[in-house]
Amino acid sequence: MTKSFLRIFFLFFFIIPEFFVCRIMSQERQWVLTPKNISSALAEDSILAASDTLRPAFHLVPPAGCMGDPNGGIYHQGWYHIFYGLQPFSSSPGGWYWAHARSRDLLIWEHTPPTHTPAFEFGLDAVGSGSTITAADGHVYAFYSAAGKDGKMKFWQARFNSDLSAWQHSAVNPVLTLDQPGIPPFDRFWRDPFVFTAGGRTFLIACADLFEADDVSVPIFEARNAQLTQWEYKGIMFTYPKYKARNLEVPELRKLGNKWILLASTDAPVDRCLYFIGNFDVNSLKFIAEKEGIIDYSGHYYAQETIRDDKGNLYLMAWIPGWDRDWLPAYMNSPLKNSSPLWNGCFALPRQLMIDPDGSLVQKPVDVLKQLRTVHRVIEGHDLPVTSAFTAYDVIEEIKGNQLEIKMEMDLHHASFCGINVLCNREGRKGLFICWSGSMINVDGVIVPLPEWKQGQTLRLHIFIDRQLVEVFINEGRYCVSRKVQPECIGGRYIALTRLGGTARLVSLEAWQLKAVRP
Structure with a gap:
């Protein structure tokens, strides 16, 4: 058998069919992220997705589509709310909107209708990762990163209604861009805003990087108005050597006991969630780490998100990606492929965070999981x-x-x-x-x-x-x-x-x- 024949055989039976399959699928499912289109796609795909016998049975999974980062975790009006990026038209990543699930107990989750969609009026076609906060005016606001019409990453704000089932974007969006005076030229990784309060003031931190620097940076900004639409750059809150982490994605700074804990994910040299326990100085706006560690040693655990309840308990959730094998030709019956190609991703079990006496992070599966026990x-x-x-x-x-x-x-x-x-x-x-x-x-x-x-x-x-x-x-x-x-x-x-x-x-x-x- 000649090499020429093998080339023709491989081209005819593998490359060309795969090209047309992908072409047809992309033409069929390239939809705009409107509530109607999302609802239609999820209704169509969720029945087959639910039939997958390997789909997790007591973890939080999307009805269908590709689940992304958890976002905006918040306890509000007796509900635990979690938002997450969802690509509803495919089991492959990209083109997210904020899907919304809520729970009374962190065990049984209710998926709400798709209303947290991109700000089309500003030229956005997707919603990136971000956070939520209850502001001094009593409203809950969302902050997220997304590329504007010029292709540059910017931070956007939306205000929720009373039960968080819908949002309205601020007319003054974007609320934070790298073009604003005084902000260093962060070259890449500018994304993932996290908003929090300390000492009666409201701050925002984000993933960022100065390309020529030896350390990756977490900059900090302070709100200049009650509506949280004006932000002032205050400096670099925390740095970390690039040889240990290429970036610090989805950073979060939370009070835990009498300490502060900084959580972040990095995608290099390996995918991991990291934690740093230390002190945050509200005057210098610096976070000084006293102890660091790995939240989960697996590369299957990423983009952590926390929720604090009304009793002060801090719970951790995270994304477990990579369930599909879309890089395999659709017509190949491979054991590596899901039995259902219409879903991808789930969340890890919720964990309660505590600091033990020696200053290390302890993660416990939430007690409500005991309700699942039978024999x-x-x-x-x-x-x-x-x-x-x-x-x-x-x-x-x-x-x-x-x-x-x-x-x-x-x-x-x-x-x-x-x-x-x-x-x-x-x-x-x-x-x-x-x-x-x-x-x-x-x-x-x-x-x-x-x-x-x-x-x-x-x-x-x-x-x-x-x-x-x-x-x-x-x-x-x-x-x-x-x-x-x-x-x-x-x-x-x-x-x-x-x-x-x-x-x-x-x-x-x-x-x-x-x-x-x-x-």
Whole structure:
């Protein structure tokens, strides 16, 4: 078979059909983000999207379309509100509007009609990431970034109605641009405004960068009027070395206990959410970090967003992207593709944020998740003896499922490593492996250091399995990892205990079947 024939074969059967498939799909679904068009697309696609058997059952997912960053988290009139970027016409990113979901308890979410659409009167065709705030006048305002008619990124403001079901853009938009006097020439990454109050004053921080600088910047602005339409540049609030993070996207500054916490996401050198705990000086307008860390070690957790309730509790949500495989030809029956191509993305489980006595961030799954528990199983503590096999697997027959909550404690004892495999087959193979070797834990290839571990200490895991999504809370939430298990890697619905090189001990294990909050 000649090389010329192979080229023609590949061109005819792969490249040309893919070109026409993409061309037809793009012509059919290139719609303007009006409420009518959005509602029509979601109604058309949501039935098939809901039929996907790997779609998360108790995580917040969009009705259909491609979910983006969470935005504007706020507790208002007894409801937790979360907005998020949504591309309703495709399972691929881009062309967002702000979809809106609300909940009484952070568990059962209600999707509202699509009314938070772009400011077409200003030439906008999409809505970028941003935040919300309750201003001194009692109104709730949204701030977000989007490119204007000239293609330059600018910050825009809209005022919500009383129940946040609709918004009206300010007539003086945009409210903040890089053309305003006194603002440095931020070359790129100018986006993601976050508005907050401190010391009776209102401030705005954003993602930004001075291209020639060695550090990435978080600038700070102060509101000059009660309507929050005039902003004055006040300097750089925080910097961070570029060799550690290419940018600090969707920055948030929140009071947590007697400290302040700065949260941000970076897309390089790896996708991660970071936290910095320290102090914010309302006079110098500088944030001084005393401790830093990683919110979630997985690259599957991004664009964090917080909500503070009426009791002062601070809850964290984030985006888990990348569920589709649109780069594969649409006509190829590949196990890498979703069974439904009409949805993409979900939010991680809500987590309550706290600072422990040594100053580290602790993340706990919200208590309301206990309402999902049904069948309960307890496995008594016992030794896991060494075997002749290189790695031993003990499948636990009493526990089986792909909607599970597991709480367990293990003692390394004499083993080189021990752990658990979930979503595995009856032989303990495939699935997602969690392997612990003392000062390090490996969650499906994600390495998490445990520097505080000392010989003889045990490991505690709190695991949530939602079909192909697994969230792991390590040692009472001091470390977290969220992972998607690709369909071809799922072995089944079993769990198995593993060890290598000696006897390990299971101290305790209990598990619950979890009910779905949607079909």
